[in-house]
Amino acid sequence: MITDTIKKFVSRLLTPKPTGPLRIGPETHGIDRRNVSRHAIKVCEVLQHEGYEAYIVGGAVRDLIVGMEPKDFDVATSATPDQVRPLFRRARIIGRRFQLVHVVFGQEIIETSTFRAPANETQETDEHGRILRDNTFGNQEQDAERRDFTMNALFYDPVTEQVIDYHDGVADLKARRIRIIGDAAQRYREDPVRMLRAVRFAAKLNATIDPATREPIATMATLINNVPASRLFDEMLKLLTCGHAMDCLRQLRADGLHHGLLPMLDVVLEQPGGEQFVELALERTDARVRAGKTISPSFLFAALLWQQVDVRWKQFLEQGEPTIPALSQAVDSVLDEQTEKMAIQRRFSSDMREIWFMQPRFERRIGKTVYRMIEQPRFRASCDFLQLRAAAGQFDSVLAQWWMDLANANDEKRAEMIEDAAALPRPAGQPADPAKRRRKPRRKPAAPPPVI
Ligand code: ATP
Ligand code: MG
Numbered sequence: 001m002i003t004d005t006i007k008k009f010v011s012r013l014l015t016p017k018p019t020g021p022l023r024i025g026p027e028t029h030g031i032d033r034r035n036v037s038r039h040a041i042k043v044c045e046v047l048q049h050e051g052y053e054a055y056i057v058g059g060a061v062r063d064l065i066v067g068m069e070p071k072d073f074d075v076a077t078s079a080t081p082d083q084v085r086p087l088f089r090r091a092r093i094i095g096r097r098f099q100l101v102h103v104v105f106g107q108e109i110i111e112t113s114t115f116r117a118p119a120n121e122t123q124e125t126d127e128h129g130r131i132l133r134d135n136t137f138g139n140q141e142q143d144a145e146r147r148d149f150t151m152n153a154l155f156y157d158p159v160t161e162q163v164i165d166y167h168d169g170v171a172d173l174k175a176r177r178i179r180i181i182g183d184a185a186q187r188y189r190e191d192p193v194r195m196l197r198a199v200r201f202a203a204k205l206n207a208t209i210d211p212a213t214r215e216p217i218a219t220m221a222t223l224i225n226n227v228p229a230s231r232l233f234d235e236m237l238k239l240l241t242c243g244h245a246m247d248c249l250r251q252l253r254a255d256g257l258h259h260g261l262l263p264m265l266d267v268v269l270e271q272p273g274g275e276q277f278v279e280l281a282l283e284r285t286d287a288r289v290r291a292g293k294t295i296s297p298s299f300l301f302a303a304l305l306w307q308q309v310d311v312r313w314k315q316f317l318e319q320g321e322p323t324i325p326a327l328s329q330a331v332d333s334v335l336d337e338q339t340e341k342m343a344i345q346r347r348f349s350s351d352m353r354e355i356w357f358m359q360p361r362f363e364r365r366i367g368k369t370v371y372r373m374i375e376q377p378r379f380r381a382s383c384d385f386l387q388l389r390a391a392a393g394q395f396d397s398v399l400a401q402w403w404m405d406l407a408n409a410n411d412e413k414r415a416e417m418i419e420d421a422a423a424l425p426r427p428a429g430q431p432a433d434p435a436k437r438r439r440k441p442r443r444k445p446a447a448p449p450p451v452i
Contacts, residue, residue, distance in 0.1 A: 021141070021165055023162050023164060024163040024164075029156075032064075036064065037073040039103075039108050040073035052078045052083070053140060055076055056073055056155070057156070059074070060074060065163075072109070072111070074111045075112040076115055078139070090104040090105070099114075115138050115143035116137060117137065128226050130189065130226060149172075149179060151170075152169070152201075153181060154169045172210075176208065180213040189220070192223035195224065195255070196235050196236075198213060198214070198217070199239075199248055200242055217257065233344065233345065244286060246279055246282040249278070276392050277389075281388055285300055298349075298355065302385060305338060309327075313330040316329050316330055327356065351381070354377070355385050358379070359382065361373055383406075405417065
């Protein structure tokens with residue numbers, strides 16, 4: 001009798017629980033449908049009406065559950081791209097590697113992709129195991145499995161308002177736990193960018209990375225070097241503009257992940273004042289992002305690499321190079337070194353140069369040159385950059401403020417400011433003409449220049 005009971009008990013323990021996803025209602029997941037893009041709802045409704053499965057997925061569901069405003073809305077469906085496209089007035093199929101449909105509603109694009117199957121042994125990989133192609137369609141369960149973290153594998157049905165959860169993502173999200181789906185080492189091998197994503201989501205959500213998800217990162221960090229530079233750049237940009245950039249950078253350093261990204265970051269942060277400068281730049285960026293303002297990637301990268309440019313600039317000056325050629329050599333060497341690891345796209349690096357090259361020009365405020373500076377397209381950004389330098393104690397803060405006021409003033413006010421400045425006595429040591437700075441001292445001291 002007792003043995004029967006025990007047998008039953010044991011067999012119940014051994015019988016697998018009926019599998020299937022959790023179906024979580026609004027009272028638990030807490031998504032307010034009013035915060036969901038009506039266009040994303042529309043896409044789901046149209047597809048469901050045609051008999052397909054369709055859900056809002058990924059980052060949007062995650063952000064909605066934690067009460068953040070999603071950047072964009074993606075839909076996952078059982079319909080293939082060819083089945084999706086004709087259902088919408090403005091829809092186009094994009095992508096070669098894996099086709100998906102962009103359904104366009106004015107400014108908003110709803111990225112609609114077909115359920116995908118996870119990686120398998122037959123998939124094409126590079127010699128390190130990184131997946132080069134993953135283009136097989138699958139079902140919803142498979143689609144959940146091929147996603148990176150449990151919190152990113154949630155499906156929200158805007159019609160029933162249920163969240164379909166195959167991997168306990170809602171519980172992880174509520175506990176602020178970043179947990180990878182499957183075996184962490186294998187998932188990082190397939191795509192090393194997932195390590196960076198783990199760090200970014202941890203910072204963004206103020207979450208901790210689950211031990212099994214975190215553990216392989218330290219030893220696998222070098223795999224980042226095999227990721228194409230353009231993808232790394234995109235990921236780095238996401239990281240720097242997520243509103244928690246400084247936390248991300250600290251974490252990346254702690255995990256040794258920054259080596260492949262910003263090779264000079266370690267050097268920069270260890271230099272006296274270096275950390276402060278980067279911190280100031282990132283704090284301002286974070287504040288702008290959180291206030292919903294735009295930020296400029298060029299400005300950001302200019303700030304991250306400035307310390308190194310500044311150090312090298314001083315070295316070249318000490319070797320006797322004149323101001324601008326010294327700066328030019330410093331800029332070239334820093335950008336060359338950076339490009340080896342993570343190419344900064346040319347459209348950004350040319351703006352960075354402009355911002356940097358404007359800096360020595362702020363030291364003087366003489367009528368004609370000031371007007372020429374104002375006309376430069378990067379004047380505003382360069383002026384903002386100057387404020388950073390002033391805040392970090394690298395530039396006279398009164399003069400920096402004068403430039404900022406000038407940038408904010410109208411033409412009339414500008415003319416007045418420039419005139420007033422010209423009437424001021426020049427600070428000691430500042431020559432009237434920059435060319436004079438490079439002249440050798442004369443044997444006999446000349447008469448002091450007239451004060452204008
Ligand atoms: P955000 O857009 O806020 O950066 P996200 O999670 O939406 O975050 P996306 O890059 O837009 O990130 O990706 C959308 C979804 O695609 C993710 O939520 C995740 O489910 C899946 N995904 C993205 N990148 C990967 C990856 N490297 N490996 C596996 N799944 C991924
Ligand atoms: Mg997204």
